[in-house]
Amino acid sequence: MGQSSSKMKKPKRGQKSPASNERSLTSRSSGAIRGLLPFVMDAEGRFYAADPPFESMWGPPPESFLHGVVTIWEILDSEDRQTLERALKEAVGSLGYLDTKFRIKTTEGQRRWVRMRGPVIGNEDGGDVFIRGFLEDVTEAVERELALERKLQAFHAALDSLDDGIGILSDDSQMQYMNQAMVGMVRKLGGDASEEAVLRGNDVFPLPIAAGPVDRCCGFEEREIPALGKIFLTRTFPVCIAGSPVATLVHLRDVTRLSRMERRLKEASFRVKIIAQAANVAPLGIFILEDDEEGKARFRFVNDAFCKITGYERDELLGMGVKELLYSEELQEVLKCYRKRLRGEIPNSEYEMQILRKDGTPISVICMGASTLHEGIITTVGFLRDITRRKELQKSLELSQRLATLGKLSAEIAHEINNPMTSILTFNSLIDKILEQQPFPEHRIAELRDYISYTSSEAKRCAKISKSLLDFSREHDISLKEHSIHTILEKTLDILQHRTKFGSIKLVTSFGDSIPSILCDYHRIQQVFCNLLWNAIDAMPNGGILSVSTSFEKDEPSEGSSESFGGKVKVVVSDTGTGILPEDLDRIFEPFFSTKTEKSGVGLGLSVAYGIVKKHHGDILVQSQPGVGTSFTVLLPAVAESHPQTQDEIAADAG
Structure with missing residues (x-):
């Protein structure tokens, strides 16, 4: 202008x-x-x-x-x-x-x-x-004035940056100020959040925030607002000047997520409490292991059954390292499986092992567990079952079945030994006659030498049969060692050689090359194959073909890896006998179930064989067709090629 x-x-x-x-x-x-x-x-x-x-x-x-x-x-x-x-x-x-x-x-x-x-x-x-x-x-x-205005703008900007709703009510409960969060809440609820409405002193907030005089409005409560589908924490504070209340500060915080999380936490806590109560009455021992700062697995939870099985009080177990319950011989194998399970190389499974009670008594247990890695901490939830009594019964059952098999073998081996013994006696008689001749017939020295050699051969044959029978009949403690499956099969076939010879049965063996060893109890695995071979021979009363083959099945590589871990040794025992009816196949491994006559068997052989194979973490399968024959397949874990751990590594892992 x-x-x-x-x-x-x-x-x-x-x-x-x-x-x-x-x-x-x-x-x-x-x-x-x-x-x-x-x-x-x-x-x-x-x-x-x-x-x-x-x-x-x-x-x-x-x-x-x-x-x-x-x-x-x-x-x-x-x-x-x-x-x-x-x-x-x-x-x-x-x-x-x-x-x-x-x-x-x-x-x-x-x-x-x-x-x-x-x-x-x-x-x-x-x-x-x-x-x-x-x-x-x-x-x-x-x-x-400008400085004050800048401060006021900064103050408003700070309030507008909050997710919480902030408002100021006059002494007659009219809204005088709202930050942006409060404006949004009012608008969602259908209220008028315009500046004009606030200046006019309209009741812009359609909910009763603070009722009564402002000097009495102090406190908080949770309130659910269905229109928003939200839960708000409402807080009110009196604003005083010179000690007299002139307004009310209203604070609304959206606690929907927190409230629902608290509700879920309470529900989860209640479920955990119920589970813990149920765990304490469960017959299974239940435990939770967690790695400490040094990476040592320690007990964080045990139920009453676990305390009863181990003989420790709960306070003694909590914080105790897991290695204090394990035999040193068991520790390396347990840790090996533990590591593989964490890497996903083998699925979570159950393991049979021996642990020490507090009083030093060894007991047999089956342990089942699942481990997870969260934020660098390994946690394992596991179950423990005391199978000491069951193993004693199983041992008695195995012994009974072994004695039954031995009884059958004794009569037939007596006939087997009778033939070489007859030959020995006959040639001894001829030798005596030659030696009694006077003067001594020197021209018969070569003949005499042949008689003595034949007698020695027949005697060794008897000794071999007797030794095999004695080894089979002798009771042995369980001992897991690496063994060749071929050695076990050959020794078992030696015991039953007379049955194939006199039963018009042709034995066909097909042993694979480079078959890995298996970790097993030699005598118990031998008992498995003795039972299978005996049944196969019994199934061919008029003769037939008995086939025994071995092979190695390598495990498939794990996901995301081109390298496979271990495998299984496969043994197939087949016959061309009478076969098994389809309705009997599902019960073939049940104790005391038998397709033979009462005089021929009591139905324990296959049941015992099944139990032994399962205890070796293996499997046994059967296929049969009546009139054609039967095949039993035994799968046993092969010994993985890996360097043994040092004692320091074992101690560090076990804690």
Whole structure:
């Protein structure tokens, strides 16, 4: 507004301006009101009178203000030009009162805030309009206001950055302020969150937040709002000035997720409590192992049954290392399986082992467990069953079946031994006769030597049969060692050789090359194959073909790996006998189930064989067709090629 839009007349040449008549008045008034600088300015912004102290605001000498030489536009900050133009236009147009703030530039380049105020006065002839008033340096006050405004903006920005809803209620429970989170909540609930509604004092929040006087509104509660599908924690605090409550601060926090998590946690805690109670009445020993900071597996939970099995009190077991319950001989194998299971190389399974009770008594147990790795900590949940009594019964059953087999063998082996014994006696008689001849017939020395050699051969044959029978009949402690499956099969076939010879049965063997060893109890695995071979021979009363073959089945590589781990040794025993009926196949491994006559068997052979194979972590399968024959397949884990652990490695892993 370089030139005012209002039509105003300039003083004629030689005529005193209206402002000159006021000069003495302004000069006198300037000293009367400290800090207020009188001025006279026309509507175009030209100064016609100014107090000498007015010079201190921007620097030019007082004479430059007179007779309209200097205008307000020359000292005005350009950014505030529109502000002053609007104020002048409005005040002059209405002949009202000018009151505005703007910045001026001093001769030193500084910017000062000033307040210009005064009435708009018309001349006597109605032509000229001027403003007579005061200028006030309000720089410090404005800067304080701006600083306060910046702080308020920062405060509002901080509140708006919160996810929680913040509001201020007046003493009559009307909403006075809301941050952005609260605005969003109000809008979702259908309330009016506009600034106008807040300024009008409308009840913008459609829910009763705080009822009653504000001095009593202090506390919190959880409240579910179905319209939002949310749960909010509502808190109210009194806002006091000089000790008197004037408003209420309302804090709304969305605790839906937290509340639901707490609810699920309570439910999970309740389930864990129920499970723990059930675990304490379960007959199985239940335990939880967890690695400590040093990576040593320690008990974190045990139930009553586990304490009873091991003989320890619960307080003694908690924190105890697992290695304190294991035999050193068992430790390496357990840790090997444990590591493989963690790497996913073998599935979670059950293991039969021996552990030591607190009193040092060894007991046999089956351990089943599953391990997981979470945030670098290995946790194992396991179950323990005491099978000591069952193993004793199993041992008795195996012995009974072995004795039954031995009884059958004894009669037939007696016939087997009778033939070489008859030959030995016959040749001994011939030798005696030759030796009794006088003089000694030297021409029969070669014949005598042949008789002695044949007698020795037959005696060795008897000794071999007797030794095989004695080895089979002798009771042995369980001993797991590496053995060749071929050696076990050959020794077993030696025992039953007489049955194939005199039964018109052709024996066909097909042993594979490079078959790995198996970790087993030699005599018990021999008993398995003795039972299978005996049954195969019994199934061919009129003769037939008995086939025994071996092979190695390598495990498939694990997912994500090109390397396979271990495999199984496969033994197939087949006959061309009578076969087994389909309805009997499902019961073939049941104790005391037999397809033979009562005089031929009691039904323990296959049941015992099945139990032995399973205890060796193997499997036994059967295929049969009546009138064609039967095949039994035995699968036993091969010994993996791996270097044994050192004692330090074992101790470090076991803790």
